[in-house]
Amino acid sequence: MTDTQVLIITNEEDVTTDFIILELKRRGIPYFRLNSETLPNSKFEFDPLIGRDSFKISFEGKSIQLKNVGAAYYRRPGTPVPLIDISCDSAFYYCETEWLSLLKALYSLIDEKWFNSPSRIDAAENKPLQLLRAAALGFRIPETRITNHLEYAKTIQAPSLIGKPLKNSLIEGNDSPGIIFTSTLPPLDDLGEHEVRLSPVIFQTQIEKKFDVRVTVVREQIFAAAIHSQCNDATKVDWRASQNEVLEHTVVDIPDEIKVLCVAITKQFGLKFSAIDLILDVDDDWWFLEINPNGQWAWIECRTDLQITSAIVDELEWQCRQSLN
Structure with a gap:
């Protein structure tokens, strides 16, 4: 796969991307990390008469051309930061907007090579639609x-x-x-x-909880972790509420019918990845809360040893191979 690269679009502080890059390096898969806030430091080229493959972004010592992108992962891009010598606020805003437009153009040209496309991520963040689809599929919702x-x-x-x-x-x-x-x-x-x-x-x-459950879906694979939120008053309603409390996380086996529903709702939104928040209540009933189409997952892997990184890189590697066919 020397002719193809995995393009990861994120920001400089995204530690989760480091997990992916370490695995790509271990497998010898070429990659390009584009930290979007640094995009104004690049040189950009595109000739529509040549076609989308001419789209090229170059930094000192490295470059990425669309024809070499075999797979792309939209992680956590930030806003491009225009060059610091722009002192006029209106000029700064203008340049920021233009670089954002360039990013959006890149997103659309990548097309089917996305792990999860930005447009589908955006559509899946619609919480009323999430609840509507979850109920129609057969999830129990509050x-x-x-x-x-x-x-x-x-x-x-x-x-x-x-x-x-x-x-x-x-x-x-x-x-x-x-x-x-x-x-x-x-x-x-x-x-x-x-x-x-x-x-x-x-x-x-x-809902009176036994514990919260974070289900990470990668294509057909399910990685489920129980978050034992009920042992701390600050986290009983929302496990994120106590940032300094290290809650116990354990691997949990969820019923097959719930696994099927998690994969189904992920596919309904046209996604290959999702992070789904569920509740197991005190009567052992399972409740759907929401689906995060670009949710965090690295902390789950660190606390449970669930092999989420490997599953994601499997998908990126598969997509690279497909692009060569």
Whole structure:
């Protein structure tokens, strides 16, 4: 496979990509890591009359040409940072936008060589659609209302409710940046309509958990890890809420019918990879929460020794071989 490379598009701080690169090196598979924030430091060439294969990005000492890309992994690209000698804000923004447009052009030209294409990742991040498809496939989902209307939220008949964001868990800005975790809500009668009207919220029945489960899907393979969140009050509702708490992670065998559903919903979104959040409740029932089309997985491998890196590189290697045929 000396004529093909694996292209990984990410950022300089993405440690997960290091796992992939170590395995690619071990197998002797050529690769090119494109840290997107450094893209303005490159020289770019493209001639549409020659075709997509002429698309070339060059840095000092290395380059990548689209004709040599056998497989591509969209990991965690950031925003390109224009050259530091641009002092005018409007010029800086203009250059940033132009480099972003170049990245998007590259994404579309890579086409079928993606592990997971950016367009399919974006489409799969639609949480209402996730819940709709999960329920239609046969997953058990918590009773849910997605609304900014308090009286409609009150139609959930449950002793306790949780609330979580529809899209963005990050609050950015200089005044009060932070993360919005899934949280137990106060009685809805204690809330004012004006508080709920501010933005859409996902209201759901709170499930009494035995533990959380992270299922990583790579094509047909399932890697399931139990996250023992109920041993700490801070993590009982959302296991991400205590950043300093090292929760126990164990390999868990999930029922075959749940495995089938995890693969099925991944395929329905046109994905080869997903990270699915499930709950096992105190009655041993399995609940679907959401699917992360580009979710993190390296920490699962570190804590459980599940061979996720190897499975992903298998797919990238297979795609490289296919591109030679």
